[in-house]
Amino acid sequence: xxxxxxxxxxxxxAWPSPFxxxxxxxxxxKRVPYEYLEEEDTLNSESVLNYNPVHKQIPILIHGNKPIxxxxxxxxxxxxxxxxxxxxxxxxxxxxxxxxxxxxxxDEHCFTSINGVAVAKDExxxxxxxxxxxxxxxxxxxxxxxxxxxxxxxxxxxxGFIDIGFGSxxxxxxxxxxxxxxxFIHPEKTPGLFHWADRFYAHEAVKPVMPDIEKLxxxxxxxxxxxxxx
Amino acid sequence: MAKKEEDVKLLxxxxxxxxxxxxxxxxxxxxxxxxLEQDIVDKSALLLELNPVFKKVxxxxxxxxxxxxxxxxxxxxxxxxxxxxxxxxxxxxxxxxRFWAKFVDEQVGPVCFKSVAKPDKGIEVAIEEGQELITFxxxxxxxxxxFGGKTIGFLDLVAGSMIPFCIARGWEGMGxxxxxxxxxxxxxxxIKNLSDIEIVRECIPHREKQIEHMMKVAERIKLA
Numbered sequence: 001x002x003x004x005x006x007x008x009x010x011x012x013x014a015w016p017s018p019f020x021x022x023x024x025x026x027x028x029x030k031r032v033p034y035e036y037l038e039e040e041d042t043l044n045s046e047s048v049l050n051y052n053p054v055h056k057q058i059p060i061l062i063h064g065n066k067p068i069x070x071x072x073x074x075x076x077x078x079x080x081x082x083x084x085x086x087x088x089x090x091x092x093x094x095x096x097x098x099x100x101x102x103x104x105x106x107d108e109h110c111f112t113s114i115n116g117v118a119v120a121k122d123e124x125x126x127x128x129x130x131x132x133x134x135x136x137x138x139x140x141x142x143x144x145x146x147x148x149x150x151x152x153x154x155x156x157x158x159x160g161f162i163d164i165g166f167g168s169x170x171x172x173x174x175x176x177x178x179x180x181x182x183x184f185i186h187p188e189k190t191p192g193l194f195h196w197a198d199r200f201y202a203h204e205a206v207k208p209v210m211p212d213i214e215k216l217x218x219x220x221x222x223x224x225x226x227x228x229x230x
Numbered sequence: 231m232a233k234k235e236e237d238v239k240l241l242x243x244x245x246x247x248x249x250x251x252x253x254x255x256x257x258x259x260x261x262x263x264x265x266l267e268q269d270i271v272d273k274s275a276l277l278l279e280l281n282p283v284f285k286k287v288x289x290x291x292x293x294x295x296x297x298x299x300x301x302x303x304x305x306x307x308x309x310x311x312x313x314x315x316x317x318x319x320x321x322x323x324x325x326x327x328r329f330w331a332k333f334v335d336e337q338v339g340p341v342c343f344k345s346v347a348k349p350d351k352g353i354e355v356a357i358e359e360g361q362e363l364i365t366f367x368x369x370x371x372x373x374x375x376x377f378g379g380k381t382i383g384f385l386d387l388v389a390g391s392m393i394p395f396c397i398a399r400g401w402e403g404m405g406x407x408x409x410x411x412x413x414x415x416x417x418x419x420x421i422k423n424l425s426d427i428e429i430v431r432e433c434i435p436h437r438e439k440q441i442e443h444m445m446k447v448a449e450r451i452k453l454a
Contacts, residue, residue, distance in 0.1 A: 054333060054366055068325045070332065080321035093309035094295045097302045104299055105283055139283070 005082050007064035009034035012047055015211055016219045018111075018168035019071035020059040025164050026075040028205035030082040072103055075164055086158040102143055102154075103165035110136045114172050117180060118224045130182055140166060141190040148192070152199050159203060167200040174213050175220045238263035239291040241277055243270045245435050245443045247339070247391035248300040249288040253433040254387050255304050259311040301331055304384060317384045330370060330377070331388040338363050339392045343400050347448035357406060364393070364409065364417065371416040375423050382427065386420075394421045395434040400444030 011027065011034050013020035027034050042048045042058050051060045051067040061068040061077065068077045079088040089096050113136050116129035147154045147162060154162035173184050187194045200206055240256065240263050242249030256263050268277050268287050280289045281298045290297045292310070297303050308316040318324050342360040349356040367389065370377060377385035394409070401408040411418045424430050435443070 063322070066322050068322065069329055073325050073328050073332075076328070077321050077325045080324065093306045094292075094297070096309070097297050097299075097306045100302050100305075101283075101297075101299055104302070 004064070005032075010037060010062040011035070012037050012039050012045075012051065012060040012062070013058050014039055014042060016171075016216060017058060018172060021168040021171070021209060021211070022071040022164050023059045023061060023074045023078070024209040025159070025167070025205050026078040026088060028209065029088060029159060030078055030085050032078065032082050071168075072100075072107075072161075072165065075161065088155070088159070088164065089161050090155075098147075099155075099161040102140075102147075102162045105139075106162075106165045106169065110140070110166070110169060114169060114176060117176050118172075118220065126180070130180060133176075133184060134182075137184050137186075137190050137193065141193050144192040144196060148196070153196065159200070159205065163196075163200060167197075167206065170197055170200065171211055171213065171216050172220075175216050178213075178217055179220075237293055239266060240264070241266045241268050241280065241287050241289040241291075243268050243287045245396075245440055246270070246287055247396040248286075248335075250395070250433050250435065251300055251387040251391035252288045252290060252303050252307070254391065254429055255307045255316060257429040257433060258314050258316065258382070259307060260313065261307070261311055301328070301335075301388070304387060308384075314381075315383075316378075316387065318378070327377070327384045330367070330385050333363075333366070334385075334389045334392050338367070338389075339397055343397050343444075343447075344451055346401060346404060346406065347451040348454075353406075360401075360408065361413065364414065367393075368414050368416050371420050376420065382424070382430070386424065390424045390430060391434070394424065396440065396444070399437065399440045400448060403441040403445045404448065 009027070009032055011020075011023060013023070013036060015038060024036070037047070039045045039048055039058050043056060048058060048060065049056055051062060052058075052069050055069065057069075059069075059071055059074060061074045063077075063081070068074050075088060089099055110133070113129060113133040117126060117133055120126035120129050143162070144154055148156065151157050153159050154166070159167075170185075177183055177185075184190075185193050185197055201210060238256070238261055240249070240252060242252065242265060244267060253265070266276070268274060270287060273285060277287065277289065278285055280291065280296050281287075284298060286298070288298075288300055288303060290303045290306070292306075297306050304316060317327060338360075342363060345351075345356040346353070346360060370385075376382045377389065382390070398408040409417050409421070434440075
């Protein structure tokens with residue numbers, strides 16, 4: 001009888017999505033072989049609608065015939081199903097809660113602020129959005145110092161849940177930096193994050209799947225027809 | 231081994247479904263705790279100190295460890311006190327419970343209530359959209375006493391605190407039946423099953439007070 005972890009794995013995704021990136025990094029960390037299926041038009045995709053009728057969104061991990069939806073949910077599922085290799089989340093209940101808390105913050109505040117800068121209609125709106133995002137970066141710098149305790153990643157010696165959650169936002173952040181002229185991850189203001197970003201990009205689980213920045217820039221230009229990208 | 235009551239503190243708000251579900255979880259596990267009722271408008275120095283990032287209830291303090299975000303608190307409680315498990319063991323079942331719990335809190339809860347309180351597309355559309363969302367949950371319940379199976383679990387605590395004993399009461403205050411029996415027999419059966427459980431009854435807000443509170447929330451939404 002085969003192990004559940006041996007069943008066939010497919011991932012429905014879209015290359016620009018930081019949420020899809022999270023799931024690919026998790027699968028790579030655990031060395032799970034999987035088939036990646038690029039969904040170019042998620043709103044009109046039959047597969048996406050079939051496997052995620054609630055949100056009609058990617059990423060969707062299909063393990064055997066079971067669909068698992070939402071990026072952080074998928075990362076946790078991967079962590080709990082494939083047990084070889086270093087764990088993505090710590091085993092201590094409190095440390096787990098802390099790691100997950102920061103990913104809630106990253107999704108609710110950080111990602112929202114990134115979007116805020118991208119969709120700002122005028123200079124005033126953009127300034128306010130930039131200020132918000134800079135505050136997020138300052139808080140995450142503090143968090144990095146506390147969590148890493150002098151080691152390379154939020155997760156310590158290995159990439160962990162917060163690294164994946166925030167690292168997936170580095171692409172969109174770099175795109176914004178290019179267009180806004182503001183360095184959000186700054187060598188002096190956020191030195192911890194600055195060096196962490198290089199380590200994250202270079203990691204063997206991340207490098208092969210991180211989208212090319214120039215391609216992301218072009219994608220952003222087409223998607224957001226707002227003032228910042230002109 | 232008995233733990234002192236002071237080892238566990240819960241900062242909450244009487245009408246908050248997020249606080250309510252944590253109370254249910256602590257009671258389910260038989261954990262004694264000190265409850266500290268919070269003013270969520272005029273926030274206490276303690277709340278701001280313990281949850282500076284989100285400034286919200288609930289906050290759980292256990293042996294000096296501070297936890298925020300109700301879903302995370304529920305999972306922490308489940309992993310710390312192992313009796314009466316809340317989350318399923320199987321990773322897929324766990325993923326499903328987490329997915330639906332997020333759906334309840336992010337879509338069925340606030341969005342559903344806001345769109346009925348301030349129906350930009352008209353009240354009929356708001357009701358239809360809201361009920362379309364809970365149809366997903368109706369399907370998840372088919373053939374089960376609770377979302378957790380034979381006993382209450384994570385999704386029961388989340389959906390129970392949010393839907394029948396919070397949002398539905400808000401709709402009731404506006405004269406609308408959110409979960410009519412003929413459309414949602416499974417959900418109605420589930421609500422009855424929940425209401426038969428003592429710890430649920432002990433942790434839900436008083437019905438009339440809750441309706442009054444939700445009407446005030448609706449007013450604020452209308453004026454916003």
